[in-house]
Amino acid sequence: MTVPFLELGVAYRELISEIEPAVLESLRSGWYIGGDDLEKFECAFASFTGAKHCIGVANGLDALRLALLSMGVGSGDEVLVPSNTFIATWLAVSQVGATPVPVEPLESTFNLDPDRLEEAITSHTKAIIPVHLYGQPANLDPILAIARKHGLFVLEDAAQAHGAKYKGRLIGTDGDVVAWSFYPGKNLGALGDAGAITTNDAKIAERIRILGNYGSRTKYVHETLGCNSRLDPVQAVVLSVKLGHLNEWNARRVQIAEKYRRELATLPGLKLPEVPEWAEPVWHLFVVRHAKRDVLQASLKEAGIGTQIHYPIPPHLQKAYLGLGWRKGQLPTAESLAQSVLSLPMGPQMDDASVDAVIAALRRRA
Numbered sequence: 374m375t376v377p378f379l380e381l382g383v384a385y386r387e388l389i390s391e392i393e394p395a396v397l398e399s400l401r402s403g404w405y406i407g408g409d410d411l412e413k414f415e416c417a418f419a420s421f422t423g424a425k426h427c428i429g430v431a432n433g434l435d436a437l438r439l440a441l442l443s444m445g446v447g448s449g450d451e452v453l454v455p456s457n458t459f460i461a462t463w464l465a466v467s468q469v470g471a472t473p474v475p476v477e478p479l480e481s482t483f484n485l486d487p488d489r490l491e492e493a494i495t496s497h498t499k500a501i502i503p504v505h506l507y508g509q510p511a512n513l514d515p516i517l518a519i520a521r522k523h524g525l526f527v528l529e530d531a532a533q534a535h536g537a538k539y540k541g542r543l544i545g546t547d548g549d550v551v552a553w554s555f556y557p558g559k560n561l562g563a564l565g566d567a568g569a570i571t572t573n574d575a576k577i578a579e580r581i582r583i584l585g586n587y588g589s590r591t592k593y594v595h596e597t598l599g600c601n602s603r604l605d606p607v608q609a610v611v612l613s614v615k616l617g618h619l620n621e622w623n624a625r626r627v628q629i630a631e632k633y634r635r636e637l638a639t640l641p642g643l644k645l646p647e648v649p650e651w652a653e654p655v656w657h658l659f660v661v662r663h664a665k666r667d668v669l670q671a672s673l674k675e676a677g678i679g680t681q682i683h684y685p686i687p688p689h690l691q692k693a694y695l696g697l698g699w700r701k702g703q704l705p706t707a708e709s710l711a712q713s714v715l716s717l718p719m720g721p722q723m724d725d726a727s728v729d730a731v732i733a734a735l736r737r738r739a
């Protein structure tokens with residue numbers, strides 16, 4: 374039996390009878406930017422997260438970038454970011470002219486270690502970006518308390534955490550701004566690029582709306598140097614359909630994760646993700662650690678089990694970030710995670726036989 378890492382076409386086919394008529398109707402409406410379909414999704418996603426405002430944007434990177442701009446983060450500022458995140462978190466900071474300052478995560482949860490934040494704060498620090506990595510919520514309360522104490526903004530990168538809960542509250546309203554990606558592989562994914570921002574702050578919401586629409590609130594009147602970053606109405610239609618299935622899909626991910634955690638717990642050499650008692654993760658990825666990760670990955674591949682590595686090179690060691698001057702050895706947690714993490718097959722369409730096949734292969738090879 375072969376188990377692919379992820380098959381997006383399966384999820385599409387599951388909803389084909391809902392998605393295709395809705396998309397056709399949208400295509401025939403004659404309305405291709407903004408409009409009712411977009412508004413409907415923005416309202417639905419705001420209400421899903423409990424946020425007062427939701428603004429659709431073109432992708433997750435733009436959501437982060439526009440969020441930073443809306444809080445006035447720019448040239449000369451520093452922004453605290455996890456050392457082990459996807460590069461988009463860092464890039465958004467760089468793109469507004471600020472400097473990403475890495476903070477190491479806890480190895481057990483992969484998320485920002487609040488105890489290491491204060492040592493990274495300087496007089497230039499303007500914001501903190503906790504990432505809810507792999508669908509597991511970051512420990513928000515101490516992060517928010519430190520931010521309040523030092524007068525910093527909090528921008529949550531929730532690109533992997535649609536529906537996750539922290540202390541019983543849904544991710545989406547704790548930070549000043551929360552950035553979302555609907556990249557096809559995310560828990561809530563479009564059929565192309567898409568993103569959004571949620572916030573309870575009306576002023577920030579308005580600024581983001583203007584920034585992403587050529588700096589304009591009235592057509593051909595431009596009050597600020599904006600850009601074009603809008604959520605496509607066709608993607609909004611797809612997302613509205615999929616949002617209706619998100620809870621049931623996340624529940625299936627939780628079921629699979631629980632089985633992995635139960636059945637793989639005793640394997641020596643394999644470290645499983647830990648879930649703090651306040652966390653309700655949505656398992657965007659199920660990431661294990663193994664000292665001989667590359668050997669294990671090759672051996673699983675031979676057994677027909679697809680896996681991936683999120684992420685093989687931490688941002689500070691990327692060529693793109695040579696200019697910041699970070700060297701190997703300076704962020705040991707991020708570096709050791711990059712060497713040891715392995716993402717197992719995970720997705721709401723995975724059947725029990727596939728989950729069992731992954732477990733059996735790991736029992737033979739880990």
Ligand SMILES: *Cc1c(COP(=O)(O)O)cnc(C)c1O
Pocket residue numbers: 432433434435458459461462504530532533554555556566567568
């Ligand atoms: C996917 C992702 C992004 C970027 O989203 P795009 O829609 O691909 O631009 C940002 N941060 C994290 C943590 C992500 O996983």
